[in-house]
Amino acid sequence: MNKQALITGVTGQDGAYLSKLLLEKGYEVFGLVARRSSDSLWRLRYLGIEQQIKLLEGDLLDLSSLIRAMEESEADEVYNLGAQSFVATSWKQPIFTAQVTGVGVTHMLEAIRLTNPKARFYQASTSEMYGLIKESVQDENTPFHPRSPYGVAKLYGHWITVNYRESFDTFAVGGILFNHESPIRGIEFVTRKVTDAVARIKLGKQPKLYLGNIDTKRDWGFAGDYVEAMWLMLQQDRPDDYVIATGKTTSVRNMCEIAFSYVGLNYQDYVEIDPALYRPAEVEILLGNPAKAKVNLGWEAKTTLEELIVMMVEADIKRVEKA
Numbered sequence: 539m540n541k542q543a544l545i546t547g548v549t550g551q552d553g554a555y556l557s558k559l560l561l562e563k564g565y566e567v568f569g570l571v572a573r574r575s576s577d578s579l580w581r582l583r584y585l586g587i588e589q590q591i592k593l594l595e596g597d598l599l600d601l602s603s604l605i606r607a608m609e610e611s612e613a614d615e616v617y618n619l620g621a622q623s624f625v626a627t628s629w630k631q632p633i634f635t636a637q638v639t640g641v642g643v644t645h646m647l648e649a650i651r652l653t654n655p656k657a658r659f660y661q662a663s664t665s666e667m668y669g670l671i672k673e674s675v676q677d678e679n680t681p682f683h684p685r686s687p688y689g690v691a692k693l694y695g696h697w698i699t700v701n702y703r704e705s706f707d708t709f710a711v712g713g714i715l716f717n718h719e720s721p722i723r724g725i726e727f728v729t730r731k732v733t734d735a736v737a738r739i740k741l742g743k744q745p746k747l748y749l750g751n752i753d754t755k756r757d758w759g760f761a762g763d764y765v766e767a768m769w770l771m772l773q774q775d776r777p778d779d780y781v782i783a784t785g786k787t788t789s790v791r792n793m794c795e796i797a798f799s800y801v802g803l804n805y806q807d808y809v810e811i812d813p814a815l816y817r818p819a820e821v822e823i824l825l826g827n828p829a830k831a832k833v834n835l836g837w838e839a840k841t842t843l844e845e846l847i848v849m850m851v852e853a854d855i856k857r858v859e860k861a
């Protein structure tokens with residue numbers, strides 16, 4: 539019999555790629571969609587799967603809607619990807635971020651406990667929890683020190699997931715995913731902001747690109763590879779937490795260089811620094827060690843940063859040409 543999965547955040551980058559993966563595996567996919575006044579299904583359309591997903595109206599802030607979603611979907615697996623996920627916004631809306639990104643996790647866990655305690659639960663934890671890093675390479679045992687209201691909310695979400703596993707025997711896992719990107723990454727995140735600007739500058743539609751701190755470093759991978767790890771975590775005999783990363787770190791500056799040089803441009807001619815884009819507290823560098831995922835899940839990143847950036851620049855050129 540086919541399995542049923544419920545995905546919160548189905549309209550986001552990871553929700554779209556995960557839906558595609560689960561559909562390919564024969565799952566019946568239910569997606570929780572929060573009410574918005576404008577179209578939020580464009581990523582599902584981009585991947586050609588909009589019609590195959592059963593959309594359920596609901597919001598992580600509304601427990602009753604999550605209970606209904608559990609009842610309607612009869613989900614065996616729940617992937618909690620819904621969040622206010624943009625770090626910069628979390629300083630402007632810290633309470634909202636705490637509610638959706640933090641307490642929303644408990645809402646989802648309670649909905650599971652009240653309806654189907656046997657359902658398996660994936661929590662979208664993050665490398666932002668390491669923040670002011672305590673070890674030069676971060677793994678599952680590295681202590682946390684979040685640097686933003688987003689990181690703090692995610693840390694709460696992570697520990698409440700661990701707590702339900704320890705308190706109620708919930709099959710609950712925390713995937714500590716490092717940054718992952720794609721052609722359907724939100725345009726506010728730095729990689730997509732850069733690849734979109736490269737396309738516009740190349741096609742003569744934008745003169746400059748304004749960025750904040752370009753000396754920070756991230757361990758960037760491809761979202762399509764990372765959703766596979768989410769699924770694998772829920773197929774194990776025992777629930778556990780895993781770091782998902784490439785094991786390589788690159789500065790925003792070098793990422794710009796890769797993206798601009800792909801279209802024959804020098805980033806130094808176009809990138810300007812806008813101090814207003816600096817963050818009140820920064821995560822200077824992240825570098826993950828995905829060894830546990832390799833040994834236990836048989837997972838490793840397949841796509842290099844160069845391949846990822848080329849994929850994104852090419853997709854943005856096509857998009858800008860059509861617009």
Ligand code: NAP
Nearest residue numbers: 547549550551552597598619620621623662664715717718
């Ligand atoms: P994203 O593109 O920003 O998607 C976030 C999703 O959450 C969207 O579908 C959004 O719906 C939904 N959402 C927001 N508020 C909600 C609410 N109150 N109730 C229900 N749904 C709500 O994020 P992503 O990049 O796919 O990331 C997926 C998850 O992984 C997030 O939890 C993120 O924090 C976490 N994470 C991401 C990364 C990364 O590098 N991408 C790394 C580690 C962890 P709308 O479309 O309607 O706004």
Ligand code: F7E
Nearest residue numbers: 623625664665666716717726727728729749750751754815
């Ligand atoms: O910033 C710097 C910025 O916004 C990356 C989320 O998915 O990954 C993401 O969080 C770096 C930071 O991602 C600009 O200061 C410079 O150092 O692309 P970002 P993030 O903050 O790392 C983690 C793992 C998550 O969990 C989050 O949900 O780039 N930077 N100039 C800039 N960043 C942005 N956005 N825009 C700039 O102009």
